[in-house]
Amino acid sequence: MSGMWFTEEQTANIRFGCRIRDILHSEKTDFQDLAVIDTLQWGRMLLLDNLVMTTDKDEFVYHEMISHVAMNSHPNPQKVLVIGGGDGGTIREVVKHEKVEKAVLCEIDGQVIEASKKYFPEIASVLTGHPKVEILVADGIKHVKEMKEEYDVILVDSSEPIGPGAVLFTAEFYQAVSDALKPDGIMVAQTESPFYNQELIQTVFPTINSIFPITKLYLASIPTYPSGLWSFTIGSKKYDPEQVNAEEMVDLDTKYYTPSLHKAAFALPRFVRKLTEGK
Amino acid sequence: MSGMWFTEEQTANIRFGCRIRDILHSEKTDFQDLAVIDTLQWGRMLLLDNLVMTTDKDEFVYHEMISHVAMNSHPNPQKVLVIGGGDGGTIREVVKHEKVEKAVLCEIDGQVIEASKKYFPEIASVLTGHPKVEILVADGIKHVKEMKEEYDVILVDSSEPIGPGAVLFTAEFYQAVSDALKPDGIMVAQTESPFYNQELIQTVFPTINSIFPITKLYLASIPTYPSGLWSFTIGSKKYDPEQVNAEEMVDLDTKYYTPSLHKAAFALPRFVRKLTEGK
Incomplete structure (x- = not known):
């Protein structure tokens, strides 16, 4: 058995260690350190600046939950934008919805896309050529500022609020996202752990x-992310994501998301509800 | 900043590390290794055989969720048994229900009770003297075998299915629990992580x-337990825990549990639902 370990410093006082078989790839891109490792527990793992972005074996939770809640809350999501998400998992879920006519991926770091195509073929499956998918290697905030009432759904699949992802947690950015959405558009942003990142939620949610x-804030259980519990914040101009009819939802090939879970994900633990109320 | 760490081997290939201030207590009891450490992230932490049992800062999730779901599913839970749970957190939640007339704690290892009273006064608050609480330092399986139609609710607050807790995952034990319950009784058992202990769920649920x-199986997010997602299995003779009226539920002073969350906890991710269906 391999004696090599990858260790993530999840907080200053918490470490998450994974036994590894091999380091498959390591480079310094224009934006961040990028590595791909092969772990015994979770399969291949994508690291950016030494933080776990996704793994072969639990990627389905994050990618299904950042996309299908908004997609199934909108009656006609024809044009969809994913900001970040260079591994391709989120946009792979988006194009499972037949009403989608165009899905744009706007990732600032082209090397994330290239490494994902090479090392995560199942996650990046739609990045190698899909009739509805357009890939832009570009700055997400610049892109949304150029768009007016263009998209039905925008998914903010950012990395942590440090490094290149920091700007994706600002009021300026969310306003630009709102402007880039049609008058009945919906956005979702990943908003970190309700156990470890309470100040972020207390800031970003009111923004x-x-x-x-x-x-509204909703939750999903992602075992390779700090604390295992992750939050997403949905901003909607018209449709209430809790007032969807489970009977009418699109039936999807998923491992985590179900129409019942869509609704249940908004039933927050009391301490999380208080975070959204500024307490 | 302290350079000392406690590291739990959550699986053969996963480690969870907590920076520690101090080791407050360490002993070998008749049943297991018992330690109390002071961690920077989670406060004081109780370890049995080097596995995290509870911590000051996230204990509320486990203790509220193992108790209130069953307690609020039973219209008149007068007599309640907690098996294991020597730290006292579960029985503390049980006696929040005014209908309770007697709550019995049956813990095999008296040293767990003593250490908890000393180092976890908030968790063990009702162990130092409460008019409704009776403490038995005894073998849980023996106790339930002696009881016939005695309890309204039985909560199996066991440690891992190794060591002294192993017998608490057998058909023989669950049958004895059923016999010890009144004809409309309800039991709950903690049944480990749906990510790391799939075979256990696939065995215990059908049993x-x-x-x-x-x-029925339900879930809660416990950041200091392996994978951060934990399962509980409820066995009920009459009352369906999903068919409770949220309006009629007892209003409780909680940090995690709410009546909405009670219902939502049964909305399982698709892969977890499949585990309960033997897939």
């Missing part, structure tokens, strides 16, 4: 809530 | 289902 008439 | 007419 999104000041821009979108309907703002 | 409980062969004994109880209503068997």
